[in-house]
Every structure is written in structure tokens, then in C-alpha cells.
Amino acid sequence: MDLRTAHALVRFGMGPSGAQPPPADPSAWLLNQIRQPDWTWGSPSAGPLPTTAQGLAAIREDREDRLAARQADLGTAAGQAAPGPATRQTDPGMTDGRRFPRMADGRAFPGMTNGRAVPGMTNGRAVPGMADGQTDLGMADGRRFPGMADGRAFPGMADGRAFPGMPNGRAFPGMVDGRRFPGMVDGRAAPGPATAQAATPGQSRSRTLYRAQGLAAVARAVMTQTPFRERLVWFWTNHFTISLRRPQCAAVAGAFVQEAIRPHVTGRFQDMLLAVMRHPAMLLYLDNAGSVGPDSMGGQRSHRGLNENLARECMELHTVTPAADYTQADVTAFARILTGWSIELRNDPPGFVFRPRIHEPGEQTLLGRRFPDGEDGGIEALRYLANHPATHRSLATKLVCHFVADTPPPAAVRRIEGILRDTGGDLGAAAAGLVGLDEAWTPGSKIRTPLDLVVASFRLLEVPPDPSPPFLAILADLGQPLWAAPAPNGWSDVAADWSGPEAMMRRIDWAFAVSGRIGDRDPMAIAEASLGPLYRPATRDAMARAGSRREAMTMLLTSPEFQRR
Amino acid sequence: MDRLPAPLPRRATLLGLTSVVTLGRISLAVAAAPTDQRFVVVILRGALDGLSAVVPYGDPGLAALRPELVPPAPGQDQGLLDLGGTFGLHPALAHAHALYKANELLVVHAVAGNYRVRSHFEAQDYLESGADHRTSSGWLNRAVAAMPAARQTQPNAESRAIAIGPSVPLLLRGQQAVANWAPHGFAEPEHALYQQILSLNRADPITGPAIEAGLRDRGFGDEVMGGVQQDAAKGRYGFPALATAAGAMLKAPDGPRIAALELGGWDTHTAQTNRLVQPLTQLDTGLDALRTALGDAWGRTVVMVMTEFGRTARMNGTRGTDHGTATVAFLAGGAVAGGRVVANWPGLGRGQLFEDRDLAPTTDIRSVAQGILVAHLGLNPAVLGAVFPGGEPAQPLRGLVRAA
Numbered sequence: 001m002d003l004r005t006a007h008a009l010v011r012f013g014m015g016p017s018g019a020q021p022p023p024a025d026p027s028a029w030l031l032n033q034i035r036q037p038d039w040t041w042g043s044p045s046a047g048p049l050p051t052t053a054q055g056l057a058a059i060r061e062d063r064e065d066r067l068a069a070r071q072a073d074l075g076t077a078a079g080q081a082a083p084g085p086a087t088r089q090t091d092p093g094m095t096d097g098r099r100f101p102r103m104a105d106g107r108a109f110p111g112m113t114n115g116r117a118v119p120g121m122t123n124g125r126a127v128p129g130m131a132d133g134q135t136d137l138g139m140a141d142g143r144r145f146p147g148m149a150d151g152r153a154f155p156g157m158a159d160g161r162a163f164p165g166m167p168n169g170r171a172f173p174g175m176v177d178g179r180r181f182p183g184m185v186d187g188r189a190a191p192g193p194a195t196a197q198a199a200t201p202g203q204s205r206s207r208t209l210y211r212a213q214g215l216a217a218v219a220r221a222v223m224t225q226t227p228f229r230e231r232l233v234w235f236w237t238n239h240f241t242i243s244l245r246r247p248q249c250a251a252v253a254g255a256f257v258q259e260a261i262r263p264h265v266t267g268r269f270q271d272m273l274l275a276v277m278r279h280p281a282m283l284l285y286l287d288n289a290g291s292v293g294p295d296s297m298g299g300q301r302s303h304r305g306l307n308e309n310l311a312r313e314c315m316e317l318h319t320v321t322p323a324a325d326y327t328q329a330d331v332t333a334f335a336r337i338l339t340g341w342s343i344e345l346r347n348d349p350p351g352f353v354f355r356p357r358i359h360e361p362g363e364q365t366l367l368g369r370r371f372p373d374g375e376d377g378g379i380e381a382l383r384y385l386a387n388h389p390a391t392h393r394s395l396a397t398k399l400v401c402h403f404v405a406d407t408p409p410p411a412a413v414r415r416i417e418g419i420l421r422d423t424g425g426d427l428g429a430a431a432a433g434l435v436g437l438d439e440a441w442t443p444g445s446k447i448r449t450p451l452d453l454v455v456a457s458f459r460l461l462e463v464p465p466d467p468s469p470p471f472l473a474i475l476a477d478l479g480q481p482l483w484a485a486p487a488p489n490g491w492s493d494v495a496a497d498w499s500g501p502e503a504m505m506r507r508i509d510w511a512f513a514v515s516g517r518i519g520d521r522d523p524m525a526i527a528e529a530s531l532g533p534l535y536r537p538a539t540r541d542a543m544a545r546a547g548s549r550r551e552a553m554t555m556l557l558t559s560p561e562f563q564r565r
Numbered sequence: 566m567d568r569l570p571a572p573l574p575r576r577a578t579l580l581g582l583t584s585v586v587t588l589g590r591i592s593l594a595v596a597a598a599p600t601d602q603r604f605v606v607v608i609l610r611g612a613l614d615g616l617s618a619v620v621p622y623g624d625p626g627l628a629a630l631r632p633e634l635v636p637p638a639p640g641q642d643q644g645l646l647d648l649g650g651t652f653g654l655h656p657a658l659a660h661a662h663a664l665y666k667a668n669e670l671l672v673v674h675a676v677a678g679n680y681r682v683r684s685h686f687e688a689q690d691y692l693e694s695g696a697d698h699r700t701s702s703g704w705l706n707r708a709v710a711a712m713p714a715a716r717q718t719q720p721n722a723e724s725r726a727i728a729i730g731p732s733v734p735l736l737l738r739g740q741q742a743v744a745n746w747a748p749h750g751f752a753e754p755e756h757a758l759y760q761q762i763l764s765l766n767r768a769d770p771i772t773g774p775a776i777e778a779g780l781r782d783r784g785f786g787d788e789v790m791g792g793v794q795q796d797a798a799k800g801r802y803g804f805p806a807l808a809t810a811a812g813a814m815l816k817a818p819d820g821p822r823i824a825a826l827e828l829g830g831w832d833t834h835t836a837q838t839n840r841l842v843q844p845l846t847q848l849d850t851g852l853d854a855l856r857t858a859l860g861d862a863w864g865r866t867v868v869m870v871m872t873e874f875g876r877t878a879r880m881n882g883t884r885g886t887d888h889g890t891a892t893v894a895f896l897a898g899g900a901v902a903g904g905r906v907v908a909n910w911p912g913l914g915r916g917q918l919f920e921d922r923d924l925a926p927t928t929d930i931r932s933v934a935q936g937i938l939v940a941h942l943g944l945n946p947a948v949l950g951a952v953f954p955g956g957e958p959a960q961p962l963r964g965l966v967r968a969a
Binding site: 447495499500501502503504505508509512516520522538539542545546547548549550551552554555558559560563 | 685686689690735755758766768771777780783830834
């Protein structure tokens with residue numbers, strides 16, 4: 001393997017896979033991934049991944065269960081009948097009333113004397129089960145999954161053996177027998193903590209969906225044969241961060257990636273932006289589902305108002321950035337434009353809905369442009385922001401930071417920025433432009449994030465991630481819990497934020513743990529075959545002297561050449 | 566908890582380890598165990614220096630070969646723990662010494678497999694496969710499979726043997742289904758491995774300083790980084806904790822009867838005197854933890870401690886030793902006819918070393934294993950050829966266990 005091939009696998013791909021031969025022509029291999037469809041996986045016998053609609057149904061059912069439990073408690077405590085159905089007419093878009101008070105002063109909204117002034121409106125405390133924000137705890141029956149015929153949590157997940165889309169686990173590359181798999185002995189699911197915890201009673205449906213989707217997402221990254229596309233998926237997912245910091249996102253996080261991000265990673269940025277901004281995960285995460293135009297019919301009657309969270313973050317993080325010199329008036333205008341972009345949980349299927357009744361009427365001025373009211377005005381505004389020169393510059397900077405270096409070389413940024421401008425935001429063309437950057441072919445200039453490291457390690461070892469919560473706990477232990485960034489700006493993409501001493505020690509400890517899965521394979525042969533010239537003689541020498549395969553593999557996974565990409 | 570419920574709850578609590586020991590779906594639900602005897606194999610990966618663990622201080626050739634590697638004589642401060650005038654246990658093996666004095670520890674010295682390779686990986690494969698060629702299954706798995714059929718009445722026979730650790734070692738792999746258990750979370754590697762990882766990263770401007778600071782923050786002071794390791798407690802993932810878990814499982818009336826554990830950190834190419842203290846202490850503490858956890862079942866237990874090869878008789882240029890040949894094996898347990906050192910001692914004098922560098926092998930490690938399998942687990946001697954296939958058949962050593 002030559003250096004260019006080895007580098008292409010780690011810089012643009014998700015790390016070399018022991019199961020896939022290295023490409024003969026790395027540039028052509030990368031460019032083909034842009035032109036060709038995404039790798040598909042799974043088998044017809046396996047169920048599909050949960051959709052957004054199914055996730056929303058899970059949110060609704062979780063909420064109803066909590067409500068029923070609360071009513072039962074109230075009924076017991078007060079010695080009287082639980083409140084009737086009217087109380088249940090809560091606005092499904094209004095998912096967490098606690099966020100609203102930050103618009104005012106933390107107290108109830110003016111004019112809000114009870115939770116019924118507007119159907120569905122509450123002050124955050126009137127929604128049973130929602131006040132504490134613990135949306136996914138205390139479920140009595142986590143095993144029932146809406147839309148699944150047999151009522152099991154997720155196809156193939158109940159016993160921990162198979163992944164979604166992979167009925168018996170055999171679809172994993174390199175899985176010829178069970179010996180390579182921890183927790184599997186002789187190809188059968190072996191007893192062990194790793195296999196014990198799928199679809200557990202006591203977990204909410206939302207949480208169950210999160211686990212299934214999270215595991216599937218990482219397993220896909222481990223197995224994909226179009227790893228450049230996959231890296232783009234993770235890159236754009238991080239760009240449009242949604243997070244379990246808002247617990248409702250759990251049920252739809254995976255569907256968000258599949259439906260709003262993945263289809264567009266080589267398409268036009270404006271299409272991805274629109275898909276993201278209409279996706280319930282984003283509308284929940286950044287509070288737009290409950291944002292009400294003050295002068296709308298609903299706003300007039302309820303005295304509710306704007307929530308500018310999504311509008312602000314969309315401008316600041318997703319599109320133009322403060323470099324565009326927008327003002328608070330622009331943010332407010334954009335928030336008005338986006339009012340009514342909400343979610344309806346009771347529709348069939350549940351999903352995005354434009355609610356004219358709470359949409360702010362009238363034309364709005366954003367960055368000097370006028371946009372009409374109505375749903376189309378929002379679409380127009382997003383299209384404008386998507387194609388703004390400042391957006392192109394921001395996206396180019398982020399892409400170059402990810403694919404070239406923590407400090408993006410200005411010339412490289414200008415190249416990608418020019419491509420985005422000239423192609424109307426064609427992300428495939430930008431990706432091809434990255435492959436064409438000389439600067440992107442300098443090895444080792446990026447430190448792997450924990451997620452990158454975990455995926456790359458699993459690919460190298462040809463083993464699937466553990467189909468169990470411990471696997472997701474690993475990412476948390478390493479400092480990057482899946483789909484749970486602390487803030488809307490997502491995970492850092494620079495080494496300084498990932499190279500703390502304890503963080504590095506945890507990587508070592510995890511590398512030691514996962515290296516226990518080396519089995520009877522030769523770690524040095526794995527290193528030679530997959531890292532090629534990136535494999536340093538010093539690492540080779542140390543591995544040759546290692547006391548066991550496991551220790552040798554640990555050295556490889558913790559070596560500078562593997563920590564970097 | 567004396568008796569493990571069957572099936573176990575998702576999280577079971579064992580012996581005060583509380584939630585640390587996550588048993589998961591480990592299946593110990595077998596009514597009729599194949600044997601009431603317990604057998605535990607501890608694989609020491611990385612090649613234990615047998616001449617340091619059980620020092621032949623009575624051999625006049627020793628001091629000249631490795632003057633700086635020999636602990637003080639018995640009776641002196643930090644001195645050897647005497648085993649009867651010729652051999653002495655490393656001072657870190659105090660619990661083992663107590664077992665020896667209670668006739669529950671047997672030392673087999675100058676032992677090696679039937680292979681003469683000095684590659685860790687190859688030698689470990691041979692050690693575990695028990696064959697004269699590499700196989701995809703291990704001798705312990707084949708032995709379990711060959712145990713008397715009348716005792717294999719339970720469909721869930723996998724509970725007869727269990728691998729304690731993150732994976733099933735070759736020793737236990739094969740046709741016979743076995744269980745596998747490890748605590749959830751990250752185990753910490755041996756400190757020597759941290760050191761090697763640090764040195765591999767030292768030149769890296771990001772990972773190098775981070776790892777160095779990380780080790781410091783975790784309390785591995787400079788002294789420790791130099792090799793002295795005072796803190797043998799490695800928490801819930803350490804060998805003593807695994808040994809405790811293994812003992813608790815083996816003790817259960819319905820539990821497994823055979824277990825395999827691993828312990829690394831033996832590849833002492835440099836600063837051996839310091840670096841051996843930690844893994845030896847781990848081993849010693851672990852054996853004691855196993856004994857404690859087994860309770861009454863200790864009396865029906867044999868623990869076999871083995872490593873892939875020994876180390877050079879001479880000290881190398883960095884106060885360590887390189888890959889060698891013969892080494893030591895231990896048998897511990899209430900069922901062991903202990904209190905003895907079994908060795909056809911080859912000597913360390915001129916012309917007595919193997920290839921003029923290593924302790925010469927005079928006992929085949931497979932003879933030790935066979936002796937246990939036959940006398941302790943009741944394996945039919947006629948199947949030994951199938952359990953240890955190929956080459957010259959080793960003969961089971963006799964008299965390793967007490968008469969029942």
C-alpha cells in the first residue's frame with residue numbers, strides 16, 4: 001500500500017477496514033463515492049430503522065404513559081378521579097415548557113393564569129410528566145415499539161445478537177465464526193453483560209429507539225464500504241447538531257441523520273438545510289416547535305410569543321455566522337419567519353406541520369431582504385441563507401478544518417469556498433474539491449475524536465460494536481456521547497479539545513479493553529496491511545516486543561499514527 | 566451470596582462487589598455439574614522469568630549470571646521466602662509462601678512446552694493449543710468436551726467452563742461451548758504497557774505530553790514510571806477482582822467448574838527487579854482472593870499458573886532479561902499435593918544452559934496439565950492423545966494432587 005492510499009483511508013474514510021481491500025487508486029475511489037449511491041446494508045428479512053414518524057409516535061406514547069401514571073398518582077393521592085381527557089390536549093409541539101420562561105423572567109407568562117388559555121399551552125408545569133424534563137424515565141414497558149409487528153423493541157435487538165438490518169450478526173465483515181466476537185462463543189450469543197440489555201422494561205420507548213438507532217449508526221460506520229460518504233454524514237450531522245441534552249431528541253436522533261442528513265451529503269446545501277430545519281429533531285432541540293408569532297391569531301389569544309433559539313443558531317452556526325454582521329433585528333425577523341414550523345404528534349404519520357394559526361403575519365426583512373409570510377417565506381429565507389457568501393465561507397472553513405488541519409490554510413478555504421459559490425452550494429463538488437486539495441494529503445495533521453477512534457478501531461479489528469448500552473457508555477466515557485453534544489455548536493474538531501490528559505488515558509484504557517478482542521490474529525500483520533507506510537518502525541519494534549497480542553494491539557491503537565488521521 | 570440464582574438477574578451482586586460485577590446473562594443454571602472438582606488456569610502472558618519467581622538461590626551458577634536480579638537471601642530484609650534450602654519464592658509472593666507452608670502450593674520448575682520458539686504469540690498459541698502445531702482450539706476446551714458423557718446431561722453445558730476476561734483465550738476455544746465474563750468498563754493495562762505507550766508517543770507534540778500528564782495525574786509518580794509499583798490494587802478490573810469473581814462463580818453449586826484467567830505484564834526486558842513487583846503482587850493477591858472467594862470449594866480446587874516461556878538466565882544490558890525457554894509453573898489449591906518443588910533441575914553452570922542462554926527445559930508443561938486433568942478431573946487417560954494431539958505424547962505427571 002502506498003502512502004496516498006493509506007492516507008485516503010484514514011483522512012477521508014473512517015479508517016482502514018481489515019475486511020476491505022485497499023483501493024488501487026485512492027483519488028478515484030474517493031470521487032466514485034461522491035458520484036455513486038450510498039452503501040446499503042441490511043437484508044430484506046430485517047426490519048427498517050425506526051423512522052421519524054415512529055420516533056414521534058414513541059414520544060407521544062411515552063408521554064401518554066407518563067400522563068396516565070401521573071393521573072393515577074393524583075387520583076390515589078386526592079382520593080378522587082383523575083383529570084379528564086381535556087387535560088391531555090397539550091400542544092405536542094410544546095415539548096418542554098421550561099424553556100419558555102427564559103424569554104421572560106422565569107415566571108409564568110403574562111396572562112397565563114392556567115394551562116387552558118390556548119389549547120395545548122401550558123406554563124411548563126401543567127403538562128403532566130414534563131415539568132422535570134425527565135422525559136424518558138420510569139416507563140413501565142419499554143419493549144413495545146410502535147410499528148413493529150411482533151411488539152419487540154427492535155428487529156434483532158432483543159437478544160443483543162443481531163444488529164438492525166443484520167438478522168444474525170453474520171453480515172459483519174470477517175465474521176466467519178463466532179470466535180472473533182466478544183460475547184460470542186462458537187458463533188452463538190454467549191452470556192455476558194454485553195448481550196444482556198436490549199429493550200428493557202423500565203426504559204422508555206424513546207430511549208429504546210435511541211439505543212437501536214445509535215448502535216445501528218455506529219455499526220454502519222464500522223461496516224460501510226463508502227467510508228468517505230460516511231465521514232461526510234458524520235461531519236454534517238455534527239454541523240447540524242441535535243442533542244440528547246434535549247431528551248425528546250432521543251427518539252428521533254437516528255432518524256434525523258437518516259432522513260435529513262444522509263440523503264444530502266453530496267447534494268445541495270440548501271436542500272440539506274431545509275430538511276434539517278423542518279425535521280422534528282431540530283424543531284424540538286432548538287425549541288421552534290413552540291414558537292408563536294405574537295401577532296398571529298394564536299399569539300393574540302395566548303399572549304405567547306417568539307422563541308428565537310432556532311433562528312439564532314441557524315444564522316450563527318448553520319449558515320452565515322456572525323461574519324455576516326447580522327443584528328438582533330435580523331434574528332427576530334428570522335424567528336418570526338420560522339413561526340409555525342412545528343410538529344404534530346397526533347397526525348398520521350406524525351411529523352412536521354406548518355401551523356398558520358401561530359405563524360407571524362406580514363412581510364419580514366432579513367439581512368436587507370424582504371420575505372413574504374407563510375411557509376414559503378421561510379423556505380425562501382433558508383434558501384437565501386444557504387447561498388449567502390458568508391455561508392459558503394463558513395462551510396468551507398469547517399470542511400477544511402475537518403479534512404486538512406485544525407488551523408485551516410486560507411488558500412484551501414478559498415478553493416472550497418469558490419466551489420460552493422460557483423456550484424450553488426453543491427456539497428458533492430465541495431467534497432471532490434477537498435480530495436483535490438494538496439493540503440489534504442499531508443498525513444497525521446488531525447487527531448481523531450473519540451468517535452473516530454472507536455469506529456476506526458472497530459474497523460481495524462473487524463468486529464462490530466457491542467450491541468448493548470455498554471457500547472454507548474464507551475463513547476460517553478471517552479467524552480463524546482453519541483448525539484449528545486453539550487451545545488448546538490456540536491463537537492469540537494480540533495485536537496486541543498480532545499487531548500486532555502485524562503481523556504488520553506481513557507483512550508489507552510479503552511484501547512486495552514478492545515484489544516482483548518484481537519483473538520488469534522496477528523496485530524503486526526493487521527498493522528502492515530491496513531496502515532502501510534503510516535505504520536512507524538518504532539511502533540512496529542515495540543509491538544514485536546510486546547508480551548501478548550493484546551498488548552501489541554493496544555500499542556497500535558494508542559500509537560500516534562493511529563490517534564491521528 | 567452462597568448460591569447464584571438461576572437464571573441470574575441482569576445485575577447480580579457478588580460478595581460485596583455490588584454493582585461492579587455485572588453478571589449479565591451469564592448462565593450458571595446447570596443442575597448437574599460434570600464434576601465437583603474445580604480447575605482454574607491462569608495464563609501469564611508475556612513470559613514470566615521463572616528464575617525470579619522461584620529463585621534457585623542454592624545453585625552456585627546463579628549469582629554470576631544475574632548478580633543484580635537476585636533478591637537477598639532468605640532471612641534478610643526483603644529477602645527470598647525459603648522453599649526448603651535450594652529455592653526461594655520472590656518476596657512479593659507472600660501469600661503463595663503461606664500456601665506452600667500449608668502444603669497447598671506445588672512448584673514445577675524448569676518447565677516448558679514442547680516448542681522452542683521465542684515469539685510470545687506463537688508460544689502462547691502452542692501453550693494453549695497443547696498441540697505440536699497451531700490449532701484453532703485449546704486443550705482445556707477439548708478436555709472439557711472429553712469429560713465423561715454421563716455428566717453432560719444438561720443442554721446448557723456451556724456453564725461448565727468460563728473464561729474470565731474480555732475474550733475467550735485460545736485455551737478455552739473450540740467445539741465445547743464455554744461462557745465468558747468480564748466486568749463492564751475499562752480495565753487498566755499493566756503499568757509497563759503505559760510506559761511503552763508513553764515512549765511511543767513521547768515525540769508527538771499532542772499525545773505525548775497528554776499521556777505523560779495523564780499518568781502523572783493518576784498518581785503514577787516518577788518513581789512508579791521508573792518501574793517501582795507500590796500500589797497493587799487495581800480496582801475492580803484488576804486480577805484480584807477477576808479472581809474473586811471467578812472464585813464466586815466456581816463456588817456456586819450450580820456454577821462452572823473450570824475457569825481461565827489471564828494476567829499480563831511479564832515481559833521484563835528492562836528494569837526487571839522493579840517491574841516484576843507489580844505483576845507478582847497481582848498474582849499473589851489474586852491467588853489469595855481466589856482462595857478466599859472459593860471458601861470450602863478451595864479444598865477441591867487446583868489452580869494451574871503457566872506462562873509461554875521463561876527468560877534468559879543472564880541479565881541483559883538493560884537490567885532485564887530477554888526471551889528464553891524453561892520457566893516455572895505453579896499448582897495451587899486445597900487439592901494440590903503441595904509444599905514441594907518438583908524439578909529435574911538442569912543446573913545453571915557452564916554447559917548446562919539451553920543454547921548457552923536459557924534455563925534448560927526438563928519437564929513438559931503438558932505433563933503437568935495432563936496430570937491434573939487425569940487425577941483431578943477424572944479425564945480418561947485414553948483421550949489424552951486427542952486433547953494434546955501430535956508429536957511425542959507427554960506422560961501425565963503423577964502425584965500432583967492429594968489422594969481423594
